[in-house]
Amino acid sequence: MRRDQATLSELARLGFAGLSGVRALLDELDGVVTVDVAGLLPQFGLAADPDQALGCLVRIGRMHPSELNEILASPGRTETLIRLLGASTGLAEFFQRHPAELDRIPDRPRRLPTRAELTESMLDSVGAQNGFADVTDDEAWTRLRVRYRRWLARIAAHDLRAVDTVSVFDSVARALSDAASAAFEASIAVARTQVTQPGNGPMLFSADEVRATRFAVIGMGKAGAGELNYVSDVDVIFVAEGDESAGLSNQRAIDVATRLAMLTMRGLGQSGIEPELWEVDPNLRPEGKQGALVRTLESHLAYYERWAKSWEFQALLKARAFAGDAELGEQYVDAIAPFVWSSAGREGFVDSVQRMRERVTEHIPADEVHYQLKLGPGGLRDIEFTVQLLQLVHGAVDADVRERSTLLALDALSANSYIGREEASAFAADYRFLRVLEHRLQLAGLRRTHLMPRDKEELRVLARASTLAPNADALVTRWESTKHEVRSLHERLFYRPLLAAVAALPDEEVALSPAQAEARLAAIGFRDPKGALSHIAALTAGVSRRATIQRHLLPVMLRWLAEGADPDYGLIAFRRLSESLGGTHWFLRTLRDSSGVAERLTRVLSGSRYIGELLDQIPEAAAWLADNNDLHGRSLAAIEDEMTAILARHDTDAAAAKAIRRVRRREILRLALGSVLGVIELPELSRGLTDITTGTIRALVRLIRRTDGLGEDSLEFAVIGMGRYGGAELGFGSDADVMYVYRATAMDNEQSHRAANRIVAELNRLSEDDRLPLDLDVGLRPEGKNGAVTRSLDSYRAYYERWSLTWEAQALLRADGVAGDDALITDFESLADAIRYPAEISDAAVREVKRIKARVENERLPQGADPSRHVKLGRGSLSDVEWFVQLLQLEHGAAIPGLRTTSTLGALQVAVENDLVTPESAERLRAAWIFASRLRSAMTLWLNRTTDVLPSDRMQLNGIARILGYPPASAARLEEDYLAVTRRARSVFEKQFYGTP
Structure with missing residues (x-):
C-alpha cells in the first residue's frame, strides 16, 4: 500500500484519531527518512497511541535523522521503537535527549535482564571498581540515569511486545526492582567517592573510613517485595555499622553512612540535567521524618522492641537487603523477623491494621476516590492489606506464608489453606490486572500516578496499551467489575473474625x-x-x-x-x-x-442440643449462619407454595409425607438458629412456629384427602387450632392442641363420621416423626378424654347448647381454624363466638373458673414440683396470666370487640385500653408471660426435650441462661430474675383474679 493511497478510514482502522493532522506528519516524515513511509503504517497499528508514536517519530527525525534512519532499516527494531513511542512520551523525550540510545533499542527482546547484568552495567556507567566510582562530579548522576533508562526502555519493550501483558507482569516487576537495586549500587559507589573529596559537605572522610563503614540499604514496600512499578517511590531504610577490626567506631560510621545516604538519594531523586529517576523515600525508618536517617542495627532493634507501632511491623514484612553491604542487610532482615512475626499477638493488632486501611481511604480527595487504582475501595491496597494481615496473623506459627511478594504470599496462603483457591486465584488475577493498568499509566509520562483517566480518548489509548480490553467502554466495565470483586473479597477476608481470634x-x-x-x-x-x-x-x-x-x-x-x-x-x-x-x-x-x-x-x-441434633439431620443448614436473612421464619404463603410443589411431585403418600416432615424440621431448625443467635424475638418465633405447624397440617390434610371418599366432594373437614397453637403462641416443644370438625355433604352422617376419623388417623400416622415429634393433642375437645375425637358441626352445636361447661367455653377462647374447608371453618368460628363471648356470664360461672384454676394449681403440678419453678402452671407463670386474661374475655368479650382475639398479649393490651386492668399491673403480667415463654423454649433448646420445670442444677441453668442471652456463669441471676418477675405477676394475679387483699 502506498502512502498516498491510505484513506482516512484505513488510518482510523489503524487507530489514528487526529486524522487531519496525520497526513501532514506522514508527509514530513517522508521527507526525513529514507524508508518507504507507507510500509511503516501497519507498525503504527501496533502502538497504544498511533498519533503520539507518529508525532514523536517525526520530532526525533527532525533532530536526529541519521540515527532514526539506521533504526528504521530494521523492521523488528522499528516495531519496538513505535511501540515504545506510542506508549511513553517519557521514553520519547529520553531518546530525543540521547539519540545514541536509539542504537540500543532491541529487535525483539527475548528475555529480561538479570540482576547481575543490571548491576554490572550500572556500576560500569560510573566506572565503579572496589565500591568506589571514578566519576565524581554531577556527570556521574547523568551517566547513571541514562544507563538506567536504557534498561528501562528494554524492559518496557519486552513488556509492550508481549502477547499477554498480564502473564509477563511478575517478571517485569521483578526486573524493575532489580534495576532500581542496581541503580542504588551505582549511586552508592559515586557517593563513596564524593564523601572523600572537599566541597561535598561539611565533613570530609578518608577512603579508609569509608571502606570501614558497613552501609546497607533495606528495600521496603514494593522495592523489598520485588514488585516495583515503572515509577514508584522507592521506600528504604538505611543501616550502618563500623568495622571494629579497622578501628572505626559506630558513631563515626553513622556519620559516614548518613552522608552516603544523603548523596545516594540526591543522585537518584534530585533534579538535574537528566531528570531524576524516582523519589527515594526513607520515611519508614524509626520515628519517621523525625528520626535519624541512619541507625545501627542495635539501635533499630532497640526501637522495635520498645517503641514501634503495629503499622511499622506490617511495613517491615517486605524488608529485604536491597543494596550496599549484603551481609549487614541480611543481618538486619534476620534480626527484625521475630518482631514482625510476633506482632499479630499485640493487643488490638488486627483492629489497628483494619483501622489503618480505613484511614487510607478516608484521606483520598473526594473527587479521586472512584478513580484511584491504588488507594480507593476495590484497589490495590485492598488486596495488599488483606494479604499482609493474613500473613502476619498466620505467619506467626507457619513459616510457609512468610513471603514478601504479594502474589507469592497469595500462593502460599492458598497452598496452606488459609484462603480458598478460588479467592486466591481471583485476587491474583485482579492484582495483576490493576498493576498492568498502573504500569501503563506510569509508563506514559514516566511519572508516578495511580488515577484512572476520565477522558474517553485517554481510556481508549490505555485499553490499547494494556491489551486488557478491546475498547474504552469494555476496559471501564472490566475495571468496575474488578473493583467490585476486590472490595467484596477484601471485606470478606480482611474483616473476618477468625483473624483477630487467631492473632490472640x-x-x-x-x-x-x-x-x-x-x-x-x-x-x-x-x-x-x-x-x-x-x-x-x-x-x-x-x-x-x-x-x-x-x-x-x-x-x-x-x-x-x-x-x-x-x-x-x-x-x-x-x-x-x-x-x-x-x-x-x-x-x-x-x-x-x-x-x-x-x-x-x-x-x-x-449451647443447644436441640440444634445439634437437627443440624445432624440437615447439615447444609449451617450455610444459613452466613446471612441473618436466612435465619428469619418463612411466611406461611412461602411454606404452602413449597408444600404444594411437594404434593405435585410425589405420587405416594409416604414419599410426600416424608418430604413434608423434612420441610418442617428444616424450618424449625431455621427458627431455632435465629432464636439462639438473637436474630428473632419471641413474637416472630411464635408466629414462625405456628406457621410451619399450620403449613404441615394443611399439606398433610390435602395429601390425605386425595384418597377417594375423603375429599371435598364427600365431606367438609377442618382442623381447629386450640390453646397456644390457636393463639399463635407456640414455643419449641409445644404440643399442637387441636379439635376436628366435619360436615356431611354427599354422604350420610355415619359415613362422614367414619371418613373424618380416617382422615384423623392418617393425619396422626403421616405426621409421626420420631426425630421431631408433632404432637396433635385433642384433650381440649368436648368431654375431654372421654369425648369423640371428631364431631360434626351439628354435634358441636348441640353439645355446646346443652352440655358445655365453663372450662369448655374458656378453651374456645383460643379456637382458630387452621386447616380444611374455609366455609366450615367460618361456621365453626361463628358457633364458637356464641359460646366464648356470652352476652353475660353468671357469678357461678366466674366462681367455677376460679375454682378450676385453684384445682389445677393443686392437682396438676407434678408430685414434688416446686410451684415457684413450674413455668407453665406455677405461681406467676403462663397459666396465671392466661387464666386472668381469659376470665376478662369471658366477662367482657361480648361488649368489647377488641377482646375477641386468640392472642393473650393482644387481649391484655385491649384490657388496659378499656380500663379493665391498670398499665402497671398489665406490664407485670406481660413481663412474666414473655419471660416464661422464652424460658420454656430455652429449656427445650438446651435439653433437647420438653420440660416445664426450671432445673436446679447449676450447669443446666447456666446453659439455659446463655440461650436467653445472659453472660457465662449466670445460673443464679437467671433464677433470681425468673422468681422476681413471677412473684410480681402472682401478686397482681391473686389480687385481681381471686380478689385476695
Whole structure:
C-alpha cells in the first residue's frame, strides 16, 4: 500500500484519531527518512497511541535523522521503537535527549535482564571498581540515569511486545526492582567517592573510613517485595555499622553512612540535567521524618522492641537487603523477623491494621476516590492489606506464608489453606490486572500516578496499551467489575473474625503435646478432655486440604466452644457436622472466610442440643449462619407454595409425607438458629412456629384427602387450632392442641363420621416423626378424654347448647381454624363466638373458673414440683396470666370487640385500653408471660426435650441462661430474675383474679 493511497478510514482502522493532522506528519516524515513511509503504517497499528508514536517519530527525525534512519532499516527494531513511542512520551523525550540510545533499542527482546547484568552495567556507567566510582562530579548522576533508562526502555519493550501483558507482569516487576537495586549500587559507589573529596559537605572522610563503614540499604514496600512499578517511590531504610577490626567506631560510621545516604538519594531523586529517576523515600525508618536517617542495627532493634507501632511491623514484612553491604542487610532482615512475626499477638493488632486501611481511604480527595487504582475501595491496597494481615496473623506459627511478594504470599496462603483457591486465584488475577493498568499509566509520562483517566480518548489509548480490553467502554466495565470483586473479597477476608481470634492465641496453644493439650482443654472448660482430644485428632488427621483447614480452624473454634455452656457436646456435634459436610466445596471455606460463621456455629453447637441434633439431620443448614436473612421464619404463603410443589411431585403418600416432615424440621431448625443467635424475638418465633405447624397440617390434610371418599366432594373437614397453637403462641416443644370438625355433604352422617376419623388417623400416622415429634393433642375437645375425637358441626352445636361447661367455653377462647374447608371453618368460628363471648356470664360461672384454676394449681403440678419453678402452671407463670386474661374475655368479650382475639398479649393490651386492668399491673403480667415463654423454649433448646420445670442444677441453668442471652456463669441471676418477675405477676394475679387483699 502506498502512502498516498491510505484513506482516512484505513488510518482510523489503524487507530489514528487526529486524522487531519496525520497526513501532514506522514508527509514530513517522508521527507526525513529514507524508508518507504507507507510500509511503516501497519507498525503504527501496533502502538497504544498511533498519533503520539507518529508525532514523536517525526520530532526525533527532525533532530536526529541519521540515527532514526539506521533504526528504521530494521523492521523488528522499528516495531519496538513505535511501540515504545506510542506508549511513553517519557521514553520519547529520553531518546530525543540521547539519540545514541536509539542504537540500543532491541529487535525483539527475548528475555529480561538479570540482576547481575543490571548491576554490572550500572556500576560500569560510573566506572565503579572496589565500591568506589571514578566519576565524581554531577556527570556521574547523568551517566547513571541514562544507563538506567536504557534498561528501562528494554524492559518496557519486552513488556509492550508481549502477547499477554498480564502473564509477563511478575517478571517485569521483578526486573524493575532489580534495576532500581542496581541503580542504588551505582549511586552508592559515586557517593563513596564524593564523601572523600572537599566541597561535598561539611565533613570530609578518608577512603579508609569509608571502606570501614558497613552501609546497607533495606528495600521496603514494593522495592523489598520485588514488585516495583515503572515509577514508584522507592521506600528504604538505611543501616550502618563500623568495622571494629579497622578501628572505626559506630558513631563515626553513622556519620559516614548518613552522608552516603544523603548523596545516594540526591543522585537518584534530585533534579538535574537528566531528570531524576524516582523519589527515594526513607520515611519508614524509626520515628519517621523525625528520626535519624541512619541507625545501627542495635539501635533499630532497640526501637522495635520498645517503641514501634503495629503499622511499622506490617511495613517491615517486605524488608529485604536491597543494596550496599549484603551481609549487614541480611543481618538486619534476620534480626527484625521475630518482631514482625510476633506482632499479630499485640493487643488490638488486627483492629489497628483494619483501622489503618480505613484511614487510607478516608484521606483520598473526594473527587479521586472512584478513580484511584491504588488507594480507593476495590484497589490495590485492598488486596495488599488483606494479604499482609493474613500473613502476619498466620505467619506467626507457619513459616510457609512468610513471603514478601504479594502474589507469592497469595500462593502460599492458598497452598496452606488459609484462603480458598478460588479467592486466591481471583485476587491474583485482579492484582495483576490493576498493576498492568498502573504500569501503563506510569509508563506514559514516566511519572508516578495511580488515577484512572476520565477522558474517553485517554481510556481508549490505555485499553490499547494494556491489551486488557478491546475498547474504552469494555476496559471501564472490566475495571468496575474488578473493583467490585476486590472490595467484596477484601471485606470478606480482611474483616473476618477468625483473624483477630487467631492473632490472640497464645503461641503455646497452637502446638501442644497430648498431655499439655488435655490439660489445656480441661483448663478452658472441657469436662472430658481425653474424649475431646480424640475428636480433634479425627478432625485433623491426614494431609488433605480438609485436614489442613481443620488444623487452622480448631485452635480458635475450641476457644469459642469453651466459651459455650457445653463445649464437649459442641465439639462432638461439630465433628459430626464436619464429617457430613467436610467434603463439600463450601463448608470449611465458609467457616474460614465468611464473617462470623465459625463463631456462630460454635455458639449454637455448644449451647443447644436441640440444634445439634437437627443440624445432624440437615447439615447444609449451617450455610444459613452466613446471612441473618436466612435465619428469619418463612411466611406461611412461602411454606404452602413449597408444600404444594411437594404434593405435585410425589405420587405416594409416604414419599410426600416424608418430604413434608423434612420441610418442617428444616424450618424449625431455621427458627431455632435465629432464636439462639438473637436474630428473632419471641413474637416472630411464635408466629414462625405456628406457621410451619399450620403449613404441615394443611399439606398433610390435602395429601390425605386425595384418597377417594375423603375429599371435598364427600365431606367438609377442618382442623381447629386450640390453646397456644390457636393463639399463635407456640414455643419449641409445644404440643399442637387441636379439635376436628366435619360436615356431611354427599354422604350420610355415619359415613362422614367414619371418613373424618380416617382422615384423623392418617393425619396422626403421616405426621409421626420420631426425630421431631408433632404432637396433635385433642384433650381440649368436648368431654375431654372421654369425648369423640371428631364431631360434626351439628354435634358441636348441640353439645355446646346443652352440655358445655365453663372450662369448655374458656378453651374456645383460643379456637382458630387452621386447616380444611374455609366455609366450615367460618361456621365453626361463628358457633364458637356464641359460646366464648356470652352476652353475660353468671357469678357461678366466674366462681367455677376460679375454682378450676385453684384445682389445677393443686392437682396438676407434678408430685414434688416446686410451684415457684413450674413455668407453665406455677405461681406467676403462663397459666396465671392466661387464666386472668381469659376470665376478662369471658366477662367482657361480648361488649368489647377488641377482646375477641386468640392472642393473650393482644387481649391484655385491649384490657388496659378499656380500663379493665391498670398499665402497671398489665406490664407485670406481660413481663412474666414473655419471660416464661422464652424460658420454656430455652429449656427445650438446651435439653433437647420438653420440660416445664426450671432445673436446679447449676450447669443446666447456666446453659439455659446463655440461650436467653445472659453472660457465662449466670445460673443464679437467671433464677433470681425468673422468681422476681413471677412473684410480681402472682401478686397482681391473686389480687385481681381471686380478689385476695
